[in-house]
Amino acid sequence: MVDDCSSGFLALDPEMRRLREALETVAPTPLPVLILGETGTGKEVVAEWIAGMSRHPRERFVKVNCASLSESLVESELFGHERGAFTGAVAPREGLFEAAHEGTLFLDEVGELSPRTQAKLLRTLEYGEIVRVGSTRPRRVDVRVIAATHRDLEQMVREGSFRQDLYFRLNAITLRIPPLRARTSEILPLAALFAARLSQRLARPAPPLAKEATAALLSHAWPGNVRELRHVVERAVVMSKGGPIGADHLMLEAPRAPVEAGIKGDLRSFERDRIVAALEQARQNQTRAAELLGVSRRTLTNKLNAYGIARPRKKVALEEC
Numbered sequence: 202m203v204d205d206c207s208s209g210f211l212a213l214d215p216e217m218r219r220l221r222e223a224l225e226t227v228a229p230t231p232l233p234v235l236i237l238g239e240t241g242t243g244k245e246v247v248a249e250w251i252a253g254m255s256r257h258p259r260e261r262f263v264k265v266n267c268a269s270l271s272e273s274l275v276e277s278e279l280f281g282h283e284r285g286a287f288t289g290a291v292a293p294r295e296g297l298f299e300a301a302h303e304g305t306l307f308l309d310e311v312g313e314l315s316p317r318t319q320a321k322l323l324r325t326l327e328y329g330e331i332v333r334v335g336s337t338r339p340r341r342v343d344v345r346v347i348a349a350t351h352r353d354l355e356q357m358v359r360e361g362s363f364r365q366d367l368y369f370r371l372n373a374i375t376l377r378i379p380p381l382r383a384r385t386s387e388i389l390p391l392a393a394l395f396a397a398r399l400s401q402r403l404a405r406p407a408p409p410l411a412k413e414a415t416a417a418l419l420s421h422a423w424p425g426n427v428r429e430l431r432h433v434v435e436r437a438v439v440m441s442k443g444g445p446i447g448a449d450h451l452m453l454e455a456p457r458a459p460v461e462a463g464i465k466g467d468l469r470s471f472e473r474d475r476i477v478a479a480l481e482q483a484r485q486n487q488t489r490a491a492e493l494l495g496v497s498r499r500t501l502t503n504k505l506n507a508y509g510i511a512r513p514r515k516k517v518a519l520e521e522c
């Protein structure tokens with residue numbers, strides 16, 4: 202079950218495999234799940250996968266991005282409202298908790314909720330009931346909550362901006378999705394998957410990746426994670442017009458350090474570029490690259506890990522897995 206990606210969730214990296222194996226055990230339970238990870242790492246994909254594996258596979262999966270809701274809207278969106286609860290509330294309306302009854306509610310960017318909404322959410326999780334805005338009548342809801350955030354919730358708890366009791370309620374099961382730069386073995390298979398999917402939609406054979414394109418994909422830092430990779434590959438599939446994908450089609454800029462990183466960031470960026478260039482010059486031979494850079498092989502290995510630079514594999518099949 203860990204190798205296929207028919208559900209749209211590819212897991213080849215050992216940590217991702219462990220994560221998926223653990224999920225197979227917890228998915229069919231009603232326990233809340235908290236998914237942590239940088240933006241674009243696949244938190245929503247994982248949430249959908251859990252919902253698909255849950256007690257009633259055809260149950261409802263309702264998702265909401267808490268960051269996209271204004272403070273005035275969020276309560277009524279989540280818990281619903283009664284007629285006349287506020288200006289414009291001309292009719293009663295059920296909220297997302299009620300819509301997800303006997304199903305799963307995915308609360309994306311849960312760290313953005315205000316203290317007031319956090320309190321209401323805690324109550325819902327504790328008692329399994331919601332109270333619509335403008336009402337005092339509790340309504341029972343049976344909803345499995347999956348929450349996600351790119352924020353450091355533990356830090357937010359320490360700072361007092363996220364309720365500790367809510368944090369403990371949400372994190373019955375916590376999954377940490379590693380950034381793409383920490384699971385470089387997945388870069389090329391994911392690229393192959395995205396290229397194959399789009400090519401299929403365009404009714405074209407999946408294009409092969411030229412050697413330089415492979416090297417460019419592997420040496421990029423992917424600050425936008427899997428989402429960025431998907432966009433880069435899909436654009437390249439279009440730009441290559443059915444031919445092999447070259448490095449130019451990827452249009453990856455050389456990594457630039459953010460201004461606030463100051464000279465430290467500049468030096469890191471410089472060092473990383475030098476390592477990538479040395480590897481290219483040495484045709485990916487790490488011993489030779491270490492010689493060119495004047496460092497030991499061990500130092501080079503440490504730096505490759507620190508910067509998330511991986512050696513390209515010899516050949517990648519660009520086909521749907």
Ligand SMILES: Nc1ncnc2c1ncn2[C@@H]1O[C@H](COP(=O)(O)OP(=O)(O)OP(=O)(O)O)[C@@H](O)[C@H]1O
Nearest residue numbers: 209210211239240241242243244245246427428431
């Ligand atoms: N393991 C994976 N297998 C296949 N596709 C993936 C995988 N991980 C992410 N993706 C794809 O990458 C994109 C971003 O994934 P997703 O929206 O789940 O990330 P996220 O962590 O929820 O992002 P955000 O924090 O911005 O909400 C989507 O197009 C998704 O299909």
